[in-house]
Amino acid sequence: MRENPSPKHGYPGRLFVFEGLDGSGKSTQAALLGKWLGASGYRVFRTEWNSSELVSSTIRRGKKKGLLTPTTFSLMHATDFADRFERTILPPLRAGYIVVCDRYSYTAFVRDAARGCDPDWVRMIYSFAPTPDVAFYFRVPVRVTLQRKIASRLKINYYEAGMDLGLSEDLHDSYERFQGRIKKEYDRIAVTDKMRVIDSTRAVEPIQAELRSAVRPILQGFPKGESLLHDG
């Protein structure tokens, strides 16, 4: 199982990353791709980066007391990511799994930049996270994500709207502005980081078909699950 390490990170597994704004459809697509890979006989491990108890309890407390700053906000998320990385991403990657990550370090690059943190500093903080085999960026206008949110009656979260930055008193207005900054940053790093841009204004099926053909070449010669369990 070690004869086919990824040229990107050197581990025997494969790392597929899904990035984009909230409501861009990336989670739906990640779940579908994971399912297909599993059904195809690969060993798949799917993980998402949402706030864990570690970070959410701190953020709750910080918000109540007005303590969180862009720097501590960034470091708390980095702590959370490092914990997930060390516990849930690295072991399956080393064991030869396909790890499907719904959000990765790129999420921090764009969010922290939108909050005014020094981008070089943020990248350095996350330097422990290796480059994935492929990073999909689900590109979609902010308005579409807002409509999807409203349609599914999801509440807009204070920090997601960047309310701590004082961009606007109005939650929806602040959300649009802050997410607009994030999208601009995503658009920028999609080029510099060679992310694979997916037009996510389309229906689910054509997007999924595009993803499947995109990962096929990466999986050429990659061992399926059965061969990991037995010799011969």
Place this chain on the structure above:
Amino acid sequence: MTGRTYGTRLPGLPPGELSGKLVVIEGADGSGRSTEVELLKEWLEIEGHAVVDTGLRRSTLVSEEIDRAKQGHTLGATTMALLYAADFGDQLENKIVPALSAGSTVLADRYIYTLMARAIVRGASRDYARQMYGFAFVPDLVIFFDARPEILLHRSIGKYGSLDYWESGMDLCLSRDLFESFFLYQDRLAREFEWMAREYDFHTVDANRRPEEVHEVVRELVATLYAGKPPSRARRRITPRGPSASA
């Protein structure tokens, strides 16, 4: 103080100087830091300066998470290093900066250097540690309390009645023997403090002596900050004085 940082600048801070002064006392557990901070605070206040003292792991933001992590021993090295950095960032922005802006003297009982040393001996690269804390202000004065491991050992046992699990670096699995682990761990930390002393311009003080003697040396160093001139280069290395000199 100049308001200069070691690297990146904190977002949201007004540029330029801060009117207060930042004095850092660094050193191992048992080197006499906390005793000295108390003495120094008392003296500075009598001299008419407003003083705010601060230490590590006293912030309200994440100290609970740190305590929980320590009890569970479940967090990895990078995670722990970042959690400490978040905690430090919280103290810097919510305690140190406001005090410096108000013109107070901040006495820091340890600063980024201890955090860096701990992260490095647990596997972080020196570069990573240095850059991670790039947002920290360059203090006006860093005084390093240098004490022999044997002395640290006796003071530690005197203080806790035994050796502390973390201060002996037991999580590093250097030795299953607490006593042996303590020396191995302190030795590794000392090696990190050695290069930092050069890199970050520490004023090293011989902390093997009595608190009163140490205090006299520290007072002299700190006094120069208020005289409007930096401590002279010649004073950088403090040579131990015999007990008779201070009597």
